[in-house]
Amino acid sequence: MGRPMGGPRGELRGDLRVGLITGNPGHPLLAAAAGVLERRGCRVETVPLDGGVPRGVLADVYLLKARTPQALALAGELERSGAAVVNSAAATGLCQDRVRMASLARGAGLPFAATxxxxxxxxxxxxxxxxxxxxxxxxxxxxxxxxxxxxxxxxxxxxxxxxxxxxxxYLRSSGWDQKLWVVDGQVFAARRRSELSVGDDGVGVAQEWEPSARRAALALRVGEVFGLEVYGVDLLDGADEPVIVDVNAFPGARGRAGAPEALAGLALRVAAERGRVPV
Structure with a gap:
């Protein structure tokens, strides 16, 4: 669902490097995407969060998974040094403030919950x-x-x-949150038991779910408004239309088949736009 994404074609030029800005390089999505990239001949390196901009040649693209103030500051420094960072430090920071998030969404005409x-x-x-x-x-x-x-x-x-x-x-629901994750235009989805509706034993239990075209289009529109390439959108059913209750920069997309490949493809596409890989 979403914009089809194939992997870049042709041979890599040189030793393409991908930097991971994260406190947990073993995160399932990152680790799986790193494996895809390494099989394509890329070097994948975790960037220390407390070391400032790495000395020497910058990586061709950085994936900003961590959202701590320290990680955002590092990503901002890398951007000012000319590096490509996905998602950008500014877009990631915006999603950390729910007041700013709601203001931007509602100002753009998105059906965001009154916050x-x-x-x-x-x-x-x-x-x-x-x-x-x-x-x-x-x-x-x-x-x-x-x-x-x-x-x-x-x-x-x-x-x-x-x-x-x-x-x-509070929007009454079936007790299942609608989770949509977008990676470079591809939409992945699941329903998950809501922490607002059930006891701790049921929270987080996932269920396969195929969103409607309307919901998928809404998720893609969120990326345009927020300037995000990797993000999650939480939806609930409103009286007349789906209602967005949260937007998350670079979520885990837990267990979604194809998400690691989409993330690896995104890293290669960004590198291609900088002349490092043929497409």
Whole structure:
């Protein structure tokens, strides 16, 4: 689904290098893509996050998987040194702030859930229940929770008193989140049990799912608006149309067949655009 992508044709010119900006080079998607690239004769190297711009010749393309401030700063330095970084530091950083994310999406006409800045969770006043509360700054193990009453709000506030949060309306669903991942125009998808709807035993369980053409087109439009090449879109069913509730830069695309090959193809395409590989 999405724009068809074949691998670049012909022989590599020289020793093409791909840098991984990540704290976990063994991540399944990265490791599998690295294997594809290495079989094509590429050198794949993990870039130390604390070493600044590597000395010597820059890699032909860098894949920015980590989203920490340290990783974003390194990616920005590499870009200023003339390197190609996917996704860009700016696009990745934008997806870390849910207020900016929602503002950009809604300004571009995307059906993004109404997202309200609420300040520190410990200061959040009672409001109409139920609603969803999320960390304003998206990161691993951030806060995403359904608040169905005052007792739940107090419980969360005790655990996360200083956490800067946003609120979104709660959209009743089947209990399955619609996950769409896009890699260089290819759309991959699955449904996953929602942490907002079930107990811990069911969270994360995946189910095969084929999105409609409308949902796939919406996911591709998100990439155009946000300037992303590798990203995820979380959808729920609204009253009249699908509603976007989150956008993630460089997600894991867990277990999606073809995703590692698409990511390797993306790295080679970016290198080709810089004259390093024939297409």
């Amino acid at each position: 309200v800045t609420a300040g520190p969770l410990g200061e959040l006043a009672d409001q109409a229940y139920p609603f969803v509360v999320k960390s304003r700054h998206s990161r691993r193990h951030d806060l995403v929770a359904l608040v169905d009453g005052a007792a739940r709000l107090r419980e969360l506030a005790e655990r996360w008193p200083q956490e800067e949060v946003v609120t979104q309306p």
